[in-house]
Amino acid sequence: MTDPQIALMMLGLFICFVFLGFPIAFTLMAMGIGFGYYAYFDARRMWRAFDRLDETAGSWDQWSTWFEGFFNNRIFDLFVNQTFTVMSNEVLTAVPLFLFMGYIVERANIVDRLFSTLNIASKNIPGSMGVAALITCALFATATGIVGAVVTLMGLLALPAMLKARYNPSFASGIICAGGTLGILIPPSIMLIVYAAASNVSIVRLYAGALLPGLTLVGLYLVYVMGRSILQPSAAPRPTADEVPDVPAGRLLWMIITSFLPLAFLILAVLGSILFGLATPTEAASIGALGGIFLAVIYRAMTWQRLRESVYLTVRTTAMVCWLFVGSYTFSAVFSYLGGEHVISEFVQGMNLTPIQFLIMAQVIIFLLGWPLEWSEIIIIFVPIFLPLLQFFEIDPLFFGILVALNLQTSFLTPPMAMSAYYLKGIAPPEVRLTQIFAGVMPFLACVIISMILMYLFPQIVFYLPEMFYGS
Structure with missing residues (x-):
């Protein structure tokens, strides 16, 4: 066998081992060292x-x-x-700090206050409880970036309240599943940090580029929720006085100040310091971690047990990401040395694709990989295969990265492997069936696809803020 054939066999064996359930990081390292021993x-x-x-x-x-x-x-x-x-790697230093911020905020009892406040403040809007749940999910997902934590916590908090308010179970489930995945895209996203480390794209430009697509997707979600509530009132009945009590304006303002503003200020401080060049992502993440601790203390939610859990979960997740990088770098170095990357590049270039056709093909492959794999494994292992081809097709890596972040929303929402649906099913009341959750996420999946089409048609959605802040 020639070296390129061995490289392709190496890639095929890795995919087989992944489907057999072997730990991915250690499989990458073992295969990289094994085939590398032959290569070198x-x-x-x-x-x-x-x-x-x-x-x-x-x-x-x-x-x-x-x-x-x-x-x-x-x-x-x-x-x-x-x-x-x-x-x-200085870029990856921000990962544990943002993770710690997210885990601390998750345990600070902020989310229940926030949902209650937004529910009261939006009670005159069609689908008010759904709108409140979606905005809470967006803010909480932005602060944590951890899909499983957001979907689980909001499922425990908002889903019973929505079902009690006679919301359609499928509709309510879809809102929570879709809102919980927004942390992958909206800055400060951990996924974008990992992509920046893999692609050498400026994380600051990535954050600026992801802001408008993220807000566009949230806007599409809100339009769907309010539109369906108007067209199908039975799916989201208006709340009664018993379900959402009338609150004096002064008290409502105080509830907003004490629940919404602290978390929003923390997110804006972290994100603003990055976008305006006041701090590096690592420094901003440090501020965010310290701010998360401060909020937990202010809300009287900081205990030794919660702090220990947050540190443990941060270390565990960070170790997973870093060892995935070590295995991926070793694997890809051997794969490239054997000529596998060159074979794939020649094959794709020989297909005579247009840039749009290449983008669609790459996004379809990433969409399919999202069924069996986590986003971290896709970004660290498979996305680097496409990166060398971007220059040939004259595609900006920034644009490609935002498309991937949008695409990975679908991996959490697409049956039969929609992980956000399984997270929700694990804590939902028994009467909420998995098929109902799957049906509820499909309209939100359509919103993601619409937002991707908008990015194809109007690339300035991605490039406007990076060019405005940092030039072409």
Whole structure:
């Protein structure tokens, strides 16, 4: 077999192992080192070590000489260097800080106050409880960026209240599932940090580029929720006085000040300091983590147990991301050295695709990968395969990254592997069936597709803010 054929076999075996359920990070590392041993094997270096073995035969040194001959392969140097590169990456330093901010905010009892306040403030709007749940999801998802946490917490908080208010179970479930995934796209998104580290695109420009598409998607969601509430009042009945009590204007203003403004100020402070160049993403994430602790203390929700849980979850998630990067860098270096990347590049270029056709093909592949894989695995492992082709098709990596972030919304919403639906089903009342949740997310899936089409037709939705803030 030729080296490129071995590279393609390497990729095929990896996909097989993924579907068999092997841990992805360690599979990447094992296959990278295994195939890399073959790729970087130097017989002369091996035999030089074994010549020394003959000279020291019968002595204790023969074992050390044998090990020296076995490990005398550049793949081990590559693995160590890639590990050091990942651990010293300044962009990835922001990941644990944003994660810690999210986990602290999740445990600060802010969300229940926020939902109650928005529910009262929007009671005269069609689908008021759905609108309140969606805005709460958007703010909470922006603060945490952790889909499972947002969907689970909002499912425990908002879904029972919406069902009690006679909302259609499918409609209510769709609102929570769709709103919970917004943290992938809206800054400060952890996914965009990971994409920036994988693609060498400025994280500041990515955040600026993602802001308008994120707000566009939230706007489409709100239009759908209010439009359906008007056209089908039975799906979202107006709340009664018992369900949403009348509150004096002064008290409502105080509720907004104490529940909505602190979280909104924290998000705007973190995001604004990044966009206006007042702080690096790492420095802003540090401010956000400190602000999350301050909010938890102010709301009297900070306990030693919650702090310990937040630190543990932060370390666990950060370790997963970093080891995925180490495995991916090692795997991709060997794959490229064997010529696999060149084969894929030549194959795609030989298809004579237009840039739009290439974008659609890439997004369809990422959409399908979103069924069995998490977003982190797609961004770290598979997106780098497409990145070298962007220059050939004259596609801006910034635009491609925002498209991917939008596309990954669908991976959480598309049956049969819609993870947000399974998160919600795990904590929903027994009468809410999985098929109802699947039916409820489909209109929101259509909103995501519409927003992607709008980006294809009007790319300035992505480029306007980066060009305004930082130039072309």
